[in-house]
Every structure is written in C-alpha cells, then in structure tokens.
Amino acid sequence: MIKTARERTGLTQSALANRSGIRQSVISEYESGRREPSVAALDRLLGAAGLTLTLAEAPETLRQVRLLAADLRTILAEYGxxxxxxxxxVARGDDHENSDIDLxxxxxxxVGMFDLLRMQSAAEALLGRPVDIVPRASLKSGVADDVRRDAVPL
Structure with a gap:
C-alpha cells in the first residue's frame, strides 16, 4: 500500500521520508514487508503522499485471507x-463461493515456473480455495492500472 501510494504520486522513498518525517530505511522495510507500520505511521505516510487512511470492514473472503496473511507471507516468502x-x-468484495483468490x-x-506452481499449491492448501498468483512485473499496461486500483495489501 505504501509503495503503491508513493509511486502513484511520483515520490521517491527519500522524498516521502522528508514529507512524513519517517526515515527512508524504515520506509524501505515497510515496502518490502520486512517490517509492519503502525496505524499512526501508515496514516503519516499516506498523508504525506496526499491520501487519507480510512478504516472499513473488509468483505468476508478478504477478511478470511487477512486472518491467514502472516502464514501466507511466510509460505510465499519461502519461494521468493x-x-x-x-x-x-475478492478485493472488490464481489466474489462468490466459486471465485478464486487473485494474488x-x-x-x-x-524464481522459476516450478517455484510459482509450488507457491500456488501452498497458497491453495492454506486458503482452501483456488488461487492465481500473478507476478507484478508481468502485468500488461492495459490491465495494470485496473489491477493496482483493486489491489489490497496483506
């Protein structure tokens, strides 16, 4: 979420650090998932990028995925x-019982194709539903904006 907000406003990590008062090295850790920001830090960072943090109840499937987010991050990190x-x-909240979960x-x-297949299998075993794993770098420009608009960080 932080990286997406920063990139949408054309800021570097250093510029965001200057605006928010949070060190660039900490922002880097947040963006890479090595560290999790507090709500107050997240609000400061998003505010510095010109956005407002709004808390709302997540749709049911998304809520279930978020409950397993730490395990999912650990499992997928093992594969890179x-x-x-x-x-x-799922992110939009208009999924149904046969919907897959897009990550x-x-x-x-x-990371190779076999790693991707293992990743998908491990995510499906954890989440109990079909999962599609999409590499961010593979997004075509025509769909990238739509995907990023819907994307919800874990």
Missing part, C-alpha cells in the same frame, strides 16, 4: 515472493 496484494473479485506478488529474480 514478497509484497503480496489481493486483487480482483499480486513481487518475485526474486531467481
């Missing part, structure tokens, strides 16, 4: 995935 976001029908992720450079 970071910066996990839910997008599509947008960043990959380490050495």
């Amino acid at each position: 995935a970071t910066n996990i976001e839910v997008f599509g029908s 947008l992720v960043d990959f380490a450079p050495d």
Whole structure:
C-alpha cells in the first residue's frame, strides 16, 4: 500500500521520508514487508503522499485471507515472493463461493515456473480455495492500472 501510494504520486522513498518525517530505511522495510507500520505511521505516510487512511470492514473472503496473511507471507516468502496484494473479485468484495483468490506478488529474480506452481499449491492448501498468483512485473499496461486500483495489501 505504501509503495503503491508513493509511486502513484511520483515520490521517491527519500522524498516521502522528508514529507512524513519517517526515515527512508524504515520506509524501505515497510515496502518490502520486512517490517509492519503502525496505524499512526501508515496514516503519516499516506498523508504525506496526499491520501487519507480510512478504516472499513473488509468483505468476508478478504477478511478470511487477512486472518491467514502472516502464514501466507511466510509460505510465499519461502519461494521468493514478497509484497503480496489481493486483487480482483475478492478485493472488490464481489466474489462468490466459486471465485478464486487473485494474488499480486513481487518475485526474486531467481524464481522459476516450478517455484510459482509450488507457491500456488501452498497458497491453495492454506486458503482452501483456488488461487492465481500473478507476478507484478508481468502485468500488461492495459490491465495494470485496473489491477493496482483493486489491489489490497496483506
């Protein structure tokens, strides 16, 4: 969420650090998922990017995914995935019982097709539903904006 907000406003991590009063190294840790910001820090960072933090109840499937987010991040990190976001029908709250869960992720450079398949299988076992894992770098420009608009960070 922080990285997306920063990139949408054209800010570097350093510029966001200057505006928010939060060190650039800490912002880097937040964006990579190595550290989790407090609500107050998140509000400061988003405010510095010209956005407002609004808390709302998540749709049911998204709420269930969020309950398992720490386990999901751990499992996917074993295969080289970071910066996990839910997008599509689950993120919008218009999913149904047969909907899959779409995950947008960043990959380490050495992640291959077999790692992606293992990642998908592990995520499906944890979440109990079909999962599509989409590498952020593979998004075509025509759909990238729509995906990013729906994306909800885990």
